[in-house]
Amino acid sequence: ETGVTQSPTHLIKTRGQQVTLRCSSQSGHNTVSWYQQALGQGPQFIFQYYREEENGRGNFPPRFSGLQFPNYSSELNVNALELDDSALYLCASSLGLAGNNEQFFGPGTRLTVL
């Protein structure tokens, strides 16, 4: 069973650029959630996708957007990058929408914005 994978591992961008991060969910999982983890802080919920539809969003501006594909993999897109977007971006997959479901996390993509 393949776990959650994310690409790329590291990324360096400059302010104003756009970035796309990718996530492959664990086999059979139809729900993907994205989190932003700033240095020294806990992860913060960005949004969740369930069966290709956005299913909840945290307190992030519209320049953070996403997609989920028929194979349940997912992308996180960030436009007009700002310095404060520098963080570790974590993708987590789960099966269904129950609150007691375990979310399985990928290793993350570390984004640096200069």
Added chain:
Amino acid sequence: AQSVTQLGSHVSVSEGALVLLRCNYSSSVPPYLFWYVQYPNQGLQLLLKYTTGATLVKGINGFEAEFKKSETSFHLTKPSAHMSDAAEYFCAVSDREDSSYKLIFGSGTRLLVRP
């Protein structure tokens, strides 16, 4: 809104000593509670979770946590620390908004294990 507070951003123990990491939550409904561990440059791994039933929950690597509703706490313990336990630990509560369940994390506690 639900929230999680982890007391102590850093905890240092000697190898073989008791590990106690504190977590308090606020929730208007019976909570689902989780402890995750994060090793350097890695994602989060689930240690244990509380959903319903037995309030003492056992997890991986010898960790356990007790749900105490009256104290709104979910502290993580391990009887004897090992060097390999050095990592960042996050307590989280599952928060429901419409049909979406998101995890709300505390700010984390870094565990240092001294030889």
